Amino acid sequence: MKDDNINLKHAIQKLNFREKVRRSFELIEQARDEYGDGLVVANSLGKDSLVVWDLAKKVDPDIRGFIVTTRYKPPETVQFMHDLVAEYPELEVFRNEQHIQENLYETDPDQCCQLLKVIPVRRAIEQMDVRCWVTGLRCTEGRTRADFREVEERDEGLLKLNPVLIWTEREVWQYLALYGVKVNPLYAQGYRSLGCAPCTMISAGGNERAGRWVGTSKCGGECGIHTKPLKTDSQEKNDRVKTPVGA
Numbered sequence: 001m002k003d004d005n006i007n008l009k010h011a012i013q014k015l016n017f018r019e020k021v022r023r024s025f026e027l028i029e030q031a032r033d034e035y036g037d038g039l040v041v042a043n044s045l046g047k048d049s050l051v052v053w054d055l056a057k058k059v060d061p062d063i064r065g066f067i068v069t070t071r072y073k074p075p076e077t078v079q080f081m082h083d084l085v086a087e088y089p090e091l092e093v094f095r096n097e098q099h100i101q102e103n104l105y106e107t108d109p110d111q112c113c114q115l116l117k118v119i120p121v122r123r124a125i126e127q128m129d130v131r132c133w134v135t136g137l138r139c140t141e142g143r144t145r146a147d148f149r150e151v152e153e154r155d156e157g158l159l160k161l162n163p164v165l166i167w168t169e170r171e172v173w174q175y176l177a178l179y180g181v182k183v184n185p186l187y188a189q190g191y192r193s194l195g196c197a198p199c200t201m202i203s204a205g206g207n208e209r210a211g212r213w214v215g216t217s218k219c220g221g222e223c224g225i226h227t228k229p230l231k232t233d234s235q236e237k238n239d240r241v242k243t244p245v246g247a
């Protein structure tokens with residue numbers, strides 16, 4: 001599967017809601033045809049992932065998924081995750097239980113995200129034999145998300161599909177409302193982008209991710225799963241004994 005080099009800025013503005021839904025559905029369908037069970041959806045429990053998950057289930061109810069959670073997720077998110085996994089047992093949960101320095105999110109949030117988010121994603125990809133992972137990344141979410149493509153291959157042998165890349169925030173909510181998809185109750189409090197409790201605030205303004213990592217150099221940025229290599233290297237395999245990750 002190859003990126004078709006669509007002009008993203010043009011597509012964001014010119015395709016209507018129905019056309020975007022169709023395009024996203026067809027991208028997932030095409031990837032499912034090509035990768036079969038090696039296609040797995042990363043479900044972050046956020047609104048964008050819920051659109052992708054709903055579309056994927058319409059393409060094929062047997063599509064599998066994984067959730068990466070951390071010890072710092074808000075209780076509402078944990079409960080939402082339990083409810084979703086009860087409904088979809090084909091969602092596997094990965095969490096790094098490794099001991100880390102207290103308040104690492106304050107002193108070194110990049111390292112905290114590396115340990116608690118990037119490493120479990122790597123484990124999910126390895127343990128679930130993922131050949132194509134599907135995300136809810138959108139290029140209108142903020143400054144750090146403008147340069148992605150719908151189909152990427154940053155790691156050799158691992159395709160990344162971003163099927164809702166060209167959707168706007170409004171279109172995400174439009175889809176969720178029209179199709180009655182349940183969302184994390186934290187959105188009703190005003191959050192626009194959800195992460196770990198210590199690193200997520202309610203924000204306003206144009207940048208959807210402005211409430212993430214407020215007060216740090218990482219503000220509005222990335223946890224690393226969309227920017228770092230995800231194929232487990234030999235060093236990491238050696239580290240596995242020290243960093244237990246499980247459901």
Ligand code: SF4
Nearest residue numbers: 105109112113196199
């Ligand atoms: S979002 Fe914050 S608490 Fe969560 S892993 Fe990243 S730095 Fe740590």
